[in-house]
Amino acid sequence: MIVKPKIRGFICTNAHPVGCAASVQQQIDYVKAQGALSNAPKNVLVIGSSTGYGLASRITAAFAGGANTLGVCFEKPPTERKTGTAGWYNTAGFHAKASAVGLYAKTLNGDAFSKELKQQVIDTLKADMGKVDLIIYSLASPRRTDPETGEVYKSTLKPVGQAYKTKTYDTDKNLIHEIALEPANDDEIQQTIKVMGGEDWELWLEALDQADLLADNCKTTAYTYVGKELTWPIYGQATIGKAKEDLDRAAAAIVKTKASKNVQAYVSSLKALVTQASSAIPVMPLYISLIYKVMKEEGTHQGCIEQIYDLFTDKLTQAQPETDELGRLYMNSKETNDKTQAKIKALWDQVTQENFHELSDYAGYHHEFLKLFGFDVSGVDYDAEVDTLVDW
Ligand code: NAD
Numbered sequence: 001m002i003v004k005p006k007i008r009g010f011i012c013t014n015a016h017p018v019g020c021a022a023s024v025q026q027q028i029d030y031v032k033a034q035g036a037l038s039n040a041p042k043n044v045l046v047i048g049s050s051t052g053y054g055l056a057s058r059i060t061a062a063f064a065g066g067a068n069t070l071g072v073c074f075e076k077p078p079t080e081r082k083t084g085t086a087g088w089y090n091t092a093g094f095h096a097k098a099s100a101v102g103l104y105a106k107t108l109n110g111d112a113f114s115k116e117l118k119q120q121v122i123d124t125l126k127a128d129m130g131k132v133d134l135i136i137y138s139l140a141s142p143r144r145t146d147p148e149t150g151e152v153y154k155s156t157l158k159p160v161g162q163a164y165k166t167k168t169y170d171t172d173k174n175l176i177h178e179i180a181l182e183p184a185n186d187d188e189i190q191q192t193i194k195v196m197g198g199e200d201w202e203l204w205l206e207a208l209d210q211a212d213l214l215a216d217n218c219k220t221t222a223y224t225y226v227g228k229e230l231t232w233p234i235y236g237q238a239t240i241g242k243a244k245e246d247l248d249r250a251a252a253a254i255v256k257t258k259a260s261k262n263v264q265a266y267v268s269s270l271k272a273l274v275t276q277a278s279s280a281i282p283v284m285p286l287y288i289s290l291i292y293k294v295m296k297e298e299g300t301h302q303g304c305i306e307q308i309y310d311l312f313t314d315k316l317t318q319a320q321p322e323t324d325e326l327g328r329l330y331m332n333s334k335e336t337n338d339k340t341q342a343k344i345k346a347l348w349d350q351v352t353q354e355n356f357h358e359l360s361d362y363a364g365y366h367h368e369f370l371k372l373f374g375f376d377v378s379g380v381d382y383d384a385e386v387d388t389l390v391d392w
Contacts, residue, residue, distance in 0.1 A: 001083070001385065001386060001388050002382075002383065002384070002385055002386070003015075003016045003017075003083055003382070003386060003388065004375075004382065005370060005373060005375045007172070008172075009171075009172050010171060010172070010279045010280050010285070011276065011279070011280070012086075012369075012370070012372070012373040012375070014082070014083040014373070015083050015084060015085055015086035015088070015089050015373045015374050016083070016089070016373065016374030016375055016377075016380070016382070016386065017078075017083070017084070017089040017092070017093075017374065017386055017387070017388055017390045018374070018380050018384075018386050019371075019373070019374025019375055019376075019377040019380045019382075020086055020089035020090045020092075020093055020373070020374035021089065021090075021092065021093030021096065021374075022093075022374070022377045022378075022379060022380050023090070023093075023371055023374060023377050024055070024059065024090050024093035024094050024097065025093070025097065026377070027055075027056060027059045027304075027305040028059055028063045028097055030305050030306065030309070031059060031060050031063050031064040031305065031309050032063055032064065034064065034309055034313075035064070036064055036065070036066070037060075037064045037065040037312055037313060037317050038317060039317040039318075039319075040061070040064070040065030040066060040067060040312075040317060041061060041065060041067055041132075041133040041134035041218075041219070041316075041317075042065075042066075042067055042068065042133060043067065043068050043125075043129045043130060043131065043132045043133055043134075043215070044057075044058070044061040044062075044065075044067040044068070044069045044070070044132065044133070044134045044135075044136065045069075045070050045072070045121065045125070045132045045134070045135045045136070045208075046058045046061070046069060046070070046071050046072070046135075046136045046138065047072045047112050047135070047136065047137050047138065047139055047204060048072065048073060048112070048136075048137070048138035048139040048140065049069070049071030049072060049073050049091070049107060049136075049138070050071065050073035050075050050085075050086075050087030050088070050090050050091045050107070051073075051086060051087045051090060051275065051276055051372065052138070052140070052275035052276065052277060052304055052372075053138050053223050053270060053275070053304050053307075053308060054071075054073075054136060054138030054139075055087075055090055055094070055304070056304035056305045056307070056308040056309075057136045057138060057308050057311075057312075058071055058094065058136075059094065059305065059308075060305070060308050060309050060312050061134065061136075061312070062094075062098055062103050062105065063097075063103075064309065064312065065312070065317075066103065067103075067134075068103070068104035068105070068128075068129050069098075069103075069104070069105050069106075070105075070106050070107070070108070070121065070124055070125060070128075070129060070132075071091065071094075071105070071106070071107035071108070072107070072108050072109075072110075072112050072117065072121060073087050073091060073107060073108075073109055073112075074087075074109065074110065074111060074112065074141070075087035075088040075091065075109055076088060077109075077391070078388045078389050078390065080389075083388045084388070084390065086276070086372055086373045086374055088109075088390075089374060089390060091107050091109075091392050092390045092391065092392040094107075094392075095107070095392040096392075104128065104129065106124055106128065107392060108120050108121060108124065111145070112139055112200070112204075113141075113144045113145060113146075113147060113200050114145065114147055115147045118203070118204065118207045119207075121207075121208075122207065122208070122211045122213060125208075125211075125213050126211070126213070130213070131212075131213050131214060131215040131218070132208065132213060132214065132215060132218060133215040133217075133218045133219070134218065134219050134220070134316065135204065135205070135208070135218070135219075135220040135221075136220075136221060137201045137204065137220065137221065137222040137223070138222075138223050139196075139200070140196075140275070140276075140277035141155070141195060141196070142154060142155055142195070143155065143195060144194060144195040144200065146194070147203070153191040153194035153195050154191055154192075154195065155191065155192040155195040155196050155239070155240070155243065156184055156188045156191065156192055156239050157234065157238065157239060157240060157280075157281055157282065158181055158182065158183060158184035158188060158238060158239050159181050159182075159183050159184070159233050159234060159237075159238050159239075160183060160184055160189060160237060160238055160239060160241075160242060161183055161237075162183055163180060163181060163182050163183055164180070164181045164183075164233040164234065165178060165179070165180045165181075166178070166179060166181075166233065166234070166283055167179075167283075167286060167348070167351065168282050168283050168285075168286055169285050169286035169289065169356065169362075171279070171285050171366075171369070175353065176286070176351065176352060176353045176356050179282055179283075181234065181282065184238075184239045188239060189239050189242050192239040192240060192242065192243045193242055193243045193246050195243065196240060196243035196244065197242075197243040197244075197246030197247065197249075197250070198222065198246045198247045198248075198249055198250020198251070198253075199246070199250070201220075201222050201247065201250050201254070202250050202253055202254060205220060205254050205257075205258060205263065205265070206257075209258060209261070214258065214261050214263060215261075216261050216262060217261070217262045217263075217264070218261065218263055218264075219263070219264045219265075219266070219316060220254065220263065220264070220265045220266070221265070221266045221267065221268045221316065221329065222247045222250070222251070222266075222267055222268070223267075223268050223270050224244040224247055224267050224268065224269050224270070224328070225244070225269070225270060225271075225272055225332075226244075226269045226328075226330075226332065226336070227272065227332075227335075227336065228336045228341050229341070229345075230287060230341070230344065230345060230348060231272070231283065231284070231287055234281065234282060234283045234284075235281065235283075235284075240281075244267075247267045248267055248326060248327070248328070250265075251265040251266060251267050251327065252265075252327075266315075266321070266323070266327070266328065266329045267326075267327075267328045267329070268311055268315070268328065268329040268331060269324070269328045269329065269330045269331060269332055270307055270308075270311070270331050270332055271302060271307055271331065271332040271334065271335045272284065272287065272288055272291060272332075272335065273288060273302075273303060273304060273307070273368070274288055274365055274368040274369050274372065275304070275372065276372060279369060285365060286348075286351070286360070287344070287348075288365055289356075289360035289361055289362045289364070289365040290344050290347045290348060290351070290359070290360050290361075291335055291340075291344055292360070292361035292364045292365055293347065293359065293360050293361040293364075294340055294343045294344050294347070295334065295335065295340065296361060296364065298334075298340065300334040300335075300340075302334070303368070307331060310331060311329065311331050314331075315329040315331070316329075347359050347360070
């Protein structure tokens with residue numbers, strides 16, 4: 001099959017297997033060029049391992065730290081007529097590279113919120129890896145089925161408290177326009193917390209502890225985005241922000257309940273960048289196109305792999321990592337410092353349909369977006385027939 005991108009709204013509905021593998025290879029090359037991690041964890045579980053920050057975490061743990069990795073993701077395999085999802089091909093690419101250098105890697109594809117998947121992870125750890133010393137929680141999901149009641153909860157992306165009118169960029173129609181977002185009601189806030197809050201992270205730690213699979217002094221982290229004034233109304237202080245606040249509660253609860261093992265649980269605050277999850281959030285494509293422009297000019301631009309490699313070296317491999325006043329591992333000061341934010345705000349106020357491509361780095365945004373699905377990756381021949389029925 002010859003595979004060209006099929007973009008529908010904020011998503012690409014297909015993926016290129018060779019491009020995804022090449023993009024994984026680029027990330028591996030990056031961490032290897034940075035050098036091996038000191039005090040690296042040896043047995044790492046990554047929940048949400050196939051794309052974005054979770055994939056970068058897995059690559060860093062394995063290729064900069066030499067770790068055995070067990071991944072969990074929710075991806076679609078290819079069929080005769082349809083390509084697999086990008087996360088499927090990324091995982092296949094990761095497995096091929098890991099096995100080529102003798103690194104243990106296994107991935108379980110299924111619903112991380114379910115009891116069944118947690119049990120499969122426990123069985124696999126018992127059979128192959130033993131206790132884990134790092135657990136990365138990097139899920140981004142629009143819904144969650146409660147494992148006890150079977151009730152399905154849906155997350156919403158809405159402001160809290162009051163309506164919010166702002167600019168956004170419609171990537172599909174190439175249009176800057178105003179959007180008015182109505183505030184969420186209480187039920188929508190609670191449902192978003194159920195999906196993207198800390199409850200499932202706690203359930204994972206509890207299940208692993210019950211199975212005696214937590215190493216003493218093991219670390220765990222869940223990822224958040226905090227942002228500043230420009231994104232607070234739709235992120236930090238919105239429904240998703242409320243869910244992310246619940247991660248702080250969960251981190252404290254994990255530390256308390258797992259004190260006998262001295263488990264260190266942190267929320268890591270990461271920068272905004274193009275992933276499948278962030279492209280679905282109104283305002284974010286415009287905001288990210290502007291921060292790419294400013295941060296590239298400042299020489300501080302980072303993608304997932306650069307940010308995560310720094311998280312591992314500066315924080316996760318330190319015995320007592322420095323935290324912010326909320327106890328978080330804060331990694332996005334290069335984006336949220338006042339000077340950089342002022343430049344972004346100035347561009348934000350000026351940006352119109354006419355000057356958008358000049359003021360922003362939308363070209364960079366779009367390139368990263370295509371790359372998420374294995375397109376626009378250097379060195380890949382997109383006119384060539386490829387075998388899409390790739391497995392891992
Ligand atoms: P992503 O969409 O690239 O990755 C999500 C991962 O979760 C994938 O591996 C997917 O397969 C997996 N997943 C989703 N539902 C699942 C389920 N039910 N069972 C098993 N696996 C499932 O997202 P991302 O942007 O890398 O986000 C990861 C985390 O980082 C999220 O918590 C997000 O809020 C946070 N974060 C993102 C940004 C950003 O700008 N993208 C910034 C800071 C923090």
